[in-house]
Amino acid sequence: MKGPIISGAIILAGVFIFLKFLLPLFTAPLPASLIYLYLALALSGIMIFGTMSAPSLEALMGPIFRFLSGQGQSGMGQVARVAVLVMFPLLVGWQTYTRLAPSDLPPAENRTIHPAPPGEFVGLSNPYPKTPENIMMGKGLYAAYCSPCHGANFDGKGPAAPGFNPPPANFSDPGTIAQLQEAYLFWRIKKGGVGLPVEGMPWKSAMPRWEVELPEEFIWKIIMGEYDGAHQSPRTWEEEE
């Protein structure tokens, strides 16, 4: 009798667990609204399947309807039924409220962290050889100019970091400079936060526009020092598809 209801519930739970917990292991988590949509689709599938023939209809809906109508029920069954009948309007009321109540949350921010660089920076390569002297010089310049924000350990935790939103990039995280080419860093360091396109929200970035203070030679050497110090290597042209 209860077979189809229980298997329906198991399918729904399975779909939910898959979308909510398993899928994020492989890709970005789905927004709740999308998970809800998929669950609603799964539910309608179960309903359609369950109502295809009269016997399956009776098997799926019979217990539910007998529960709701309250016939032949006593004790715990009655209590559960009343609880469901009271909860449903309350839930609808609550949903109406959360839907209409003005949100207290600030606007969602969809800042693109690695927007496309301007054309003139594409394909540049570091004109300075990676000699120990050049790397040393780069690290010295990094300590003087970059470490207050990006940290002496290249981890984005410099003494000035806490005041800024977005926070200074953490170069030891494989998601930042290891994903990028030296030419990309050259652009970002030269033009700074104010050089970002609109999707990078340049008005929020504290990253300085270093071209007004540092010659290009310094910037190329800092890039070397930065990769070396963060134990990362730049993405190369061969890796591009």
Added chain:
Amino acid sequence: MLNGQRILRTISIIGLFGVLGFSPGFASEPPPPGETGSVSVRMYQLEGSLPSDDPNSSQWDSVPGSEFKLAPQVHWPPRIQDVTVNSVKVKGVHNGQELAILVEYEDPTEDAADAAALEFMVGDKPAHFAHGQEMLQVEGGPVNIWFWKKENGKAVDMSAKGFKTLQAQPKQDVQAKGAWQNGIWKVVFSRSLKTDDTQDVQIEPGEWRSVAFAFWDGAIVDGLVKEKGGQKAVSSWWYIRAEPSRDNSIFGWVILGLALAAAFELVIVRKLRKGQSV
């Protein structure tokens, strides 16, 4: 036996209700909590007069505040590597006409050159938090700065659009009052929510604005003022909003929703009873 058609109809109604009633609730997701403090200031709505000229008013005690970390200004020369003020508590209130914003921060000494400032984006174009400095690919807007300094004891209403463009406005609309006690500065800034000056930020209850903070410790160290001009404690942009007045029509809709759902249940249960009691 159950009547198939009626059941199908019931199911579709339940489905419709489900989608209408439930999806928006599940769809709204809270943002990830900030790692280093608040992300916005909420100006609570009060009735009557605001504690605008008294930073120590007991009216402030019941207002919940936000807290923001500050950084030494190392974004642009002249830089400073070490500042006195490392974080600030911010409270806000409004009464539909006026607003008051209280900033509270630690500074061990009271000095003539101590100063505090609030900065706002003005208008629709985004402005860079560093005085609306020029952006290369985006056309930016101006900022409005409310600057209070201990030695003048009042606020200056200022504008900037780019470095070296900071200027007092011809029309002054902001007041401020500071009080120092036991190593803590409390400064209240106040203004009307809206002004007729296009250089000013206009605060519309319910709408988000961008705000940033700056503080100067004016202590004299080795004969020089420790922090002045670009050498200050700063933040980048955060959000601020004057709470919108409560819209009571919402409760009408909630009651309507409740009533509809209850009526719907009643109809279903009655139909089921009829259908089943052969």
